[in-house]
Amino acid sequence: MQHVVFSFIFTVITITFILYSFEYFTTKLEFIIFPRKYYLNRAMKKIANNLCSISSFRELKEMVLVDIVNTLQVFGAAIVYKYQDRIETVIEGQISLPAIEGSADVEAWNYPSLLRFEINRHEEYTSYLIMTDKKTNTALSKEDMQWLNFIISYLAVSLENMHLIHKLNMRLQQLASQMPSEQSAQELVWFRKLMFELQEDERRRIATDLHDTTMQDLFFLKKRFASLIEKPEFPQQDIEQMKGILDYVEIINTNLRQNCFELHPHLLHEIGLINTLRKLVEHETPICPFQLEFMAQGAERIEDRDLDAKRHVFRIVQELLNNAKKHSLASIVSITLTAEGNNFLLVYKDDGIGLQAQSETSREIGSSGTGLEQMRSRILSLNGQLNIRKDMESGVYLSVTIPMRKVA
Secondary structure, eight states: OOHHHHHHHHHHHHHHHHHHHHHHHHHTTTTHHHHHHHHHHHHHHHHHHHHHOOGGGGGGGIIIIIIHHHHHHHHHHHEEEEEEOOOEEEEESSSSSSHOOOOOSSSSSSOOTSEEEEEEEEESEEEHHHHHHOOTTTOOOOHHHHHHHHHHEEEEEEHHHHHHHHHHHHEEEEEEOOOOOTTTTGGHHHHHHHHHHHHHHHHHHHHIIIIIHHHHHHHHHHHHHHHHHHTTSSSSSHHHHHHHHHHHHHHHHHHHHHHHHOOOOOOOHHHHHHHHHHHHHHHHHGGGGSSEEEEEEEEHHHTTOOOOHHHHHHHHHHHHHIIIIIIIIIIIEEEEEEEEEEEEEEEEEEEESSSHHHHHHHHTTOOOOHHHHHHHHHHTTTOOOEEEEEEESSEEEEEEEEEOOOOO
């Protein structure tokens, strides 16, 4: 009896050890025993981690689509956002854009060479994942389809979050333009700061996208044309045409560089507020219909203050110049920036038609009329003050006072 009991216990322990060892070694050697499953699990973990950090639709290409195309070994893939009035698309690999937009535009599926998977469907938008066939000309396996269904479920949550964030951002901007009086709105300073932080993040993202994609593409296009011009077999007329195209590419590149600077003034950190504003004035002067003057006093004290306040001053000057170009009809515009005590003092003057006439013009041309409110909201978010002289028959005199916090 003792021998039987001992044998039974020994057998149970042995079987348990064998099963545990099998599970342990199977997990450790999964990349050898089940290579496809191991590869898919790694790709899923990577995509899941990337989706946690995605904040915009355009980031889906590098963080999700590249991995889907490489993992499933398809020719190309795309994610399509179909709104009622427009379609947004991000594409990776070899896939036809007209076919994608057409497939998203009809409920009936008429493209047998493309696979379409619905991600989300709402009243406002519908999203799809569209893929080509595999490079091996074989159908997706059951394991591939299970993996793809998991990825689509993750995408559904991520796209819905991005949609809600976009709606929230738009709502914040609408509310900011309808703020109550300065005295009654002091308790909403946190709201204003949040709104402008969201705006700066979005501007920074767009500027980065332009710099890393479009401007790089133009750079390589320019190099390609330059190398073609050097070849002797082209007739002189063709060379002249290519030189004209090269000059046009350079103009586009210059405009994009200016747009990136306006979207994200990185020079604020590198050369300071005063020199950044001088760069802005230098770029704006040739295209302004008026004489533009800029003066700065006490630059050392201004540059010794916090970057956040300087960024807001830059945006305020941008808004003033944009408003002057669109509505002022002025011949002279002057902007003065000084440091008085612990404050920024920004003074804007022009000899144009005045704010009241500008407001009427804005309504006539269908403008939103929220520029001044946005500026006031930006100033209030920094506990500043906006003063406009009301007694002027023509022209505008506007002063902005913003407290400065010295950088530790």
